[in-house]
Amino acid sequence: DAGVIQSPRHEVTEMGQEVTLRCKPISGHNSLFWYRQTMMRGLELLIYFNNNVPIDDSGMPEDRFSAKMPNASFSTLKIQPSEPRDSAVYFCASSLDRGRAPLHFGNGTRLTVT
Amino acid sequence: AQKVTQAQTEISVVEKEDVTLDCVYETRDTTYYLFWYKQPPSGELVFLIRRNSFDEQNEISGRYSWNFQKSTSSFNFTITASQVVDSAVYFCALSEAGYNQGGKLIFGQGTELSVKP
Numbered sequence: 339d340a341g342v343i344q345s346p347r348h349e350v351t352e353m354g355q356e357v358t359l360r361c362k363p364i365s366g367h368n369s370l371f372w373y374r375q376t377m378m379r380g381l382e383l384l385i386y387f388n389n390n391v392p393i394d395d396s397g398m399p400e401d402r403f404s405a406k407m408p409n410a411s412f413s414t415l416k417i418q419p420s421e422p423r424d425s426a427v428y429f430c431a432s433s434l435d436r437g438r439a440p441l442h443f444g445n446g447t448r449l450t451v452t
Numbered sequence: 453a454q455k456v457t458q459a460q461t462e463i464s465v466v467e468k469e470d471v472t473l474d475c476v477y478e479t480r481d482t483t484y485y486l487f488w489y490k491q492p493p494s495g496e497l498v499f500l501i502r503r504n505s506f507d508e509q510n511e512i513s514g515r516y517s518w519n520f521q522k523s524t525s526s527f528n529f530t531i532t533a534s535q536v537v538d539s540a541v542y543f544c545a546l547s548e549a550g551y552n553q554g555g556k557l558i559f560g561q562g563t564e565l566s567v568k569p
Contacts, residue, residue: 380559380561381559441487441557
């Protein structure tokens with residue numbers, strides 16, 4: 339059974355460019371989470387969806403960040419325009435039953451903004 | 453508000469030593485879930501265990517064991533006879549089960565465990 343699939347694994351971009359991160363959750367999972375990991379702030383929840391509907395986006399840093407889940411098998415996290423402080427590892431995770439069940443994480447996207 | 457504290461930032465042990473990673477949590481909910489995740493040097497996050505707030509029974513899985521004590525709001529993780537492959541960052545996490553909360557998973561800052569041969 340395939341796990342959570344994220345793409346790309348690595349992204350290097352210049353400040354001001356648009357960045358799109360992609361995630362395919364585990365089939366049958368009804369909750370999807372986007373986390374960001376940095377040395378300074380650890381693992382932060384950015385946004386999560388339940389049945390494709392955004393439930394809590396209070397962790398989204400600012401308007402430059404947006405996330406969509408057009409269907410149960412795909413989600414995107416977009417940063418426009420990107421800034422050097424956005425450099426981090428972005429994880430997508432999926433779960434049955436919101437966060438009560440274990441979250442299964444993808445391998446992450448390492449974003450570097452120069 | 454939810455909070456998870458892992459006071460030990462780094463721990464270094466020699467192989468075969470036992471080591472305990474501490475986790476203290478704060479929540480107003482009576483129903484919640486606690487988790488431990490492992491992040492090896494390769495970077496992925498691996499689920500280790502989930503505990504709900506009504507189940508205080510300690511759990512053992514091979515060399516791993518977990519001690520959940522509601523009275524002290526702690527969920528500590530012990531590795532017995534540590535091995536080099538246990539070297540990783542370990543995260544404790546909390547999710548409130550209330551329907552309106554939606555199961556948001558909040559992580560501690562992590563404890564980096566280094567097991568030396």
